[in-house]
Amino acid sequence: QSVLTQPPSVSGAPGQRVTISCTGSSSNIGAGYDVHWYQQLPGTAPKLLIYGNSNRPSGVPDRFSGSKSGTSASLAITGLQADDEADYYCQSYDSSLSGLVFGGGTKLTVL
Amino acid sequence: QVQLVQSGAEVKKPGASVKVSCKASGYTFTGYYMHWVRQAPGQGLEWMGRINPNTSGRNYAQNFQGRVTMTRDRSISTAYMELSSLRSDDTAVYYCARGPLRVVAEFDYWGQGTLVTVSS
Secondary structure, X not given: OOOEEOOXXXXXXXXXXXXXXXXXXXXXXXXXXXXXXXXXXOXXXXXXXXXXXXEOOOOOOOOEEEEEEXXXXXXXXXXXXXXXXXXXXXXEEEOOOOEEEEXXXXXXXXX | OOEEEEOOOEEXXXXXXXXXXXXXXXXXXXXXXXXXXXXXXXXXXXXXXXXOOOOOOEEEOHHHOOOEEEEEEHHHOEEEEXXXXXXXXXXXXXXXXXXXXXXXXXXXXXXXXXXXXEXX
């Protein structure tokens, strides 16, 4: 059971917009700690997609955006493409555990 | 360019230890934390802990306290993660990942991963 809760799967057609939620609690996201997002393509290492809630590293398309409110965060992907099909993970810090934590991951399927 | 190159796959018996290395290049090794993250087959990501390569200060996740040891050799810009008393459920891909020197850090570069298989 992950400290941060994500839906196991989401799907969308090419060109559509999808969102992936990441729900935490008062000891992590709700305490104001930053949320980061990663994309993991099959058989590869994760790649940083969003850092500091809403910032994109150089090279990440602006189709990807992040937001945070209260005890939750969201990743939005617009203009869905076939190569967006991957697993997506949120990550933050939990003060009760005194450590970094991940969400359980969300598998994105492009229909 | 930043690169993290990990050692090769390992097969270990239950109860043994494994030591994985992560050689960094393309940046100042002592200027960033080195984290270790693992992923069991078909499962999600799990943070194991981090080391400050400058001070050797370490923070371990509660799930691994007492079984994991993270070290570094500044002279060759290499970090190490040793996991002892291996069990079958330690079978996973182990990643090293770089992160800024702050508490709530993101992992901006990752190694390629090292598969550790624990089997009798």
